[in-house]
Amino acid sequence: MANCVKCGRNLPSFSFGKKICSWCVQHEAAQRGLEPEEAVQRVEPAPWLRRQSSSMVVTQVLFGINVAVFLGMTLSGVSITDPTSQEIVNWGANWAPLTLTTQWWRLLTCVFVHIGIIHIAFNMWCLWDLGALAESLYGHATFAAVYLITGVTSSLASVVWHPRTPSAGASGAIFGIAGALIASFYLGEFSLPRAAVKGTLRSVVTFAGYNLVFGAMMGRTDNAAHVGGLVSGLILGALIARVAPDPEAPLRRIAVLALPLVLIVGGTGWWLHSRDYIRHMQRGVGLLAEGKTDQAVNEFQTVIGRRSDYAAAHFALARAYAIKGDLAHAEAEFKRVLELNPENESSLYNLGFVNIEEGKLAEARAAFQRLLAINPNSANAHFGLAAAAMEEKKYQEAIQEYQTAARLNPDLEGVYYNLGRAQAKLGSYDDAIGSFKKELENIGDDYNTEIALANTYEAKGMKKEAADARQKAADLTGEK
Numbered sequence: 413m414a415n416c417v418k419c420g421r422n423l424p425s426f427s428f429g430k431k432i433c434s435w436c437v438q439h440e441a442a443q444r445g446l447e448p449e450e451a452v453q454r455v456e457p458a459p460w461l462r463r464q465s466s467s468m469v470v471t472q473v474l475f476g477i478n479v480a481v482f483l484g485m486t487l488s489g490v491s492i493t494d495p496t497s498q499e500i501v502n503w504g505a506n507w508a509p510l511t512l513t514t515q516w517w518r519l520l521t522c523v524f525v526h527i528g529i530i531h532i533a534f535n536m537w538c539l540w541d542l543g544a545l546a547e548s549l550y551g552h553a554t555f556a557a558v559y560l561i562t563g564v565t566s567s568l569a570s571v572v573w574h575p576r577t578p579s580a581g582a583s584g585a586i587f588g589i590a591g592a593l594i595a596s597f598y599l600g601e602f603s604l605p606r607a608a609v610k611g612t613l614r615s616v617v618t619f620a621g622y623n624l625v626f627g628a629m630m631g632r633t634d635n636a637a638h639v640g641g642l643v644s645g646l647i648l649g650a651l652i653a654r655v656a657p658d659p660e661a662p663l664r665r666i667a668v669l670a671l672p673l674v675l676i677v678g679g680t681g682w683w684l685h686s687r688d689y690i691r692h693m694q695r696g697v698g699l700l701a702e703g704k705t706d707q708a709v710n711e712f713q714t715v716i717g718r719r720s721d722y723a724a725a726h727f728a729l730a731r732a733y734a735i736k737g738d739l740a741h742a743e744a745e746f747k748r749v750l751e752l753n754p755e756n757e758s759s760l761y762n763l764g765f766v767n768i769e770e771g772k773l774a775e776a777r778a779a780f781q782r783l784l785a786i787n788p789n790s791a792n793a794h795f796g797l798a799a800a801a802m803e804e805k806k807y808q809e810a811i812q813e814y815q816t817a818a819r820l821n822p823d824l825e826g827v828y829y830n831l832g833r834a835q836a837k838l839g840s841y842d843d844a845i846g847s848f849k850k851e852l853e854n855i856g857d858d859y860n861t862e863i864a865l866a867n868t869y870e871a872k873g874m875k876k877e878a879a880d881a882r883q884k885a886a887d888l889t890g891e892k
Contacts (some may be wrong), residue, residue, distance in 0.1 A: 470556045471543030475536055478582055481524045482532050497578045500525055506567050508575035509694045519571070523563040525580035535582045539589075546589045548730050549596065553587075555650065557669045562644045564586020565676060569640025582635035589647025592652070599653040648672060689718045693725060700732055708732045724754040727759060734762070739770050755786050764796045768803055776800045791821035795830075802834060810834040823854060829861050832868070841872040859888045 481503070486492050501507050504521030511518045526532035565706040630667020649671070656664040696711030711808045712729035715722060730745030746763040749756050760783040767776035780796035787793065798813030814831035817824055832847030848865040852858060866881035 467552070468547050470539065470552045470559075471547050474556075474559065474582075475539060476538075478524050478526065478532060479534060480527055482529075485525075488776050491528070493530075495527055500527055500580050501578050503580075505580040506571055507578040508571050511567075511571050512575075513691050514691065519564045519567040520560070522580045523560075523585050524569055524584055526582070527580055531581060532797065534587060538586050539582060542586060542589045542593065546593055546747045549593070550652065554665055554669065558592050558645065558648050558652075558671075559585050559589060559631060561648065561669070561673055561676065562591070562641045565644035567640035568638040568676070570637040574634035579637060581637070585639035587641035588645035589650070591642040591647075592647075592649030593856045595646045595649030596653045599650055644672070657795050684815050689722065689725075691717045691721075692718075693728070696725075698734075700728070700735070704737050709736070723749050723750060723756070726746075726752070727756075730759070730762065734766060739766050743765050743770065757787060757790065757792070759781055760786070761792045761796060765799065766798055766889045768796075773803055789820055791817040791824050791827075794820065795824065795827060798830065798834070802830070805837075807834045807837045811838070825855055826851070826856065829858075829864065832864060836864070836868050836871070841868050844868045845872075857884070857888055862888065 421432075440854065466836050468872045469744045485495065485499070485503055490503070497505075501510070503525050504517050504518055506522035525760070535762045543555070543559075546558070550558065558729065563582070563585030564596050566588060567579075570584070651668045651672070656668040691716045692711045695713065696708045699705075699708040699711060708844035709729065709732045712725050712732060715725040716729065719725065726745050730742045730749065733739070733742035733745060743763065743766050746759045746766065750763070751758040753759075760779050764776045764783070767773070767779060777797065777800050780793045780800065783790050783793040783796070794813045794817040798810045798817065800814060801807070801810035811831060811834045813826055814834060818831065821827070828847045828851035832844040832851065835841075835844035835847060845868055848868065851861050855861075862881050862885035866878045866885065869875075869878035869881060
């Protein structure tokens with residue numbers, strides 16, 4: 413699309429070589445006295461000739477906040493090159509389990525947190541260049557609004573796309589500025605003469621394209637935030653250029669910026685409310701870890717009340733019931749998980765052991781056999797079958813199943829301890845001693861294993877070894 417060489421406005425399509433827009437033609441005619449002045453709409457100065465502030469105070473403030481936060485992180489002991497996920501979360505990074513519960517402010521604070529010196533150096537370099545250009549075109553207030561709105565939008569895109577991974581950085585907002593510039597240069601009153609805009613436009617487009625491709629190739633780069641910022645920036649830039657290009661008409665500019673902001677805030681509120689069950693789920697998990705089982709049960713029941721088909725909530729509730737010793741409800745919840753996901757191996761495994769505690773050995777065996785049908789190489793299934801055999805006092809079968817489990821997963825905790833118990837029941841004391849020692853090699857010092865080893869030594873008549881094992885067990889508990 414061609415531009416008027418006098419005022420910079422876009423010429424209509426199919427102008428067939430025209431270089432001056434109809435407004436400028438009418439304006440010149442009026443100046444020559446060919447048309448009355450009052451019949452001609454006044455022609456505004458070209459956008460790049462308007463008196464605009466060369467100050468980049470907003471860019472400098474944003475730059476300063478980012479650097480100040482990074483220095484604060486560094487002085488507090490955070491690694492300057494490779495901060496941990498927990499460290500950046502502590503400083504306000506975007507992380508779904510917190511952002512989607514009560515800490516929605518992370519959608520903004522994460523824009524000022526960076527993951528190492530290389531990350532902030534590259535982002536601040538881009539912010540300084542693009543920010544100076546955007547601030548000179550849009551003005552201070554509009555530039556600040558575009559930066560913050562696109563920053564929040566990029567954070568939303570990130571938390572939706574990567575709910576399990578903390579994210580941080582100014583790149584989403586910087587992509588927003590790039591998108592706004594691209595749209596504004598292509599559309600409306602910000603269109604400069606082709607010669608003036610061509611180099612700048614090419615640089616901005618190259619910046620956006622290169623970083624998107626580079627981000628797709630690098631596993632740690634949050635391209636969801638980049639895309640969210642770029643798209644929201646393109647939309648804002650297009651609205652400003654088409655609807656409110658004149659900074660001297662602030663009400664129209666405010667309305668243009670307020671509409672996307674209202675849509676973002678409203679949409680975010682609806683989206684967070686629709687996922688309120690996540691907040692209860694996370695709270696329940698935390699309460700269960702703290703040993704507050706009854707409260708955790710209430711939270712998981714709330715989740716299920718809002719999303720009855722949420723298998724993870726039924727599984728968590730089943731675990732909570734099992735911890736409480738409410739085996740009947742635990743069994744019912746594990747079965748509900750299997751109704752929702754018939755091949756859930758963890759539920760089959762846990763259901764089998766709940767059945768063992770209930771004395772339902774046939775049902776326990778059925779659960780472990782079903783697990784084997786799903787996964788023939790499941791060490792857990794053989795471990796469960798061995799536990800059922802132990803309850804039935806079928807010690808030889810138990811030994812065979814434990815040995816199979818150990819072969820499939822030599823690091824399976826408890827497999828050698830239980831194998832030793834089964835061997836000791838049959839009087840195979842040497843084999844049992846070897847199994848108990850193997851368990852200690854795998855997991856380190858353990859009170860129960862030391863006691864079982866001591867009992868086996870005694871059964872074999874090895875008094876000194878038994879005393880040594882008992883003393884070691886006492887040392888582990890602090891007894892004298």
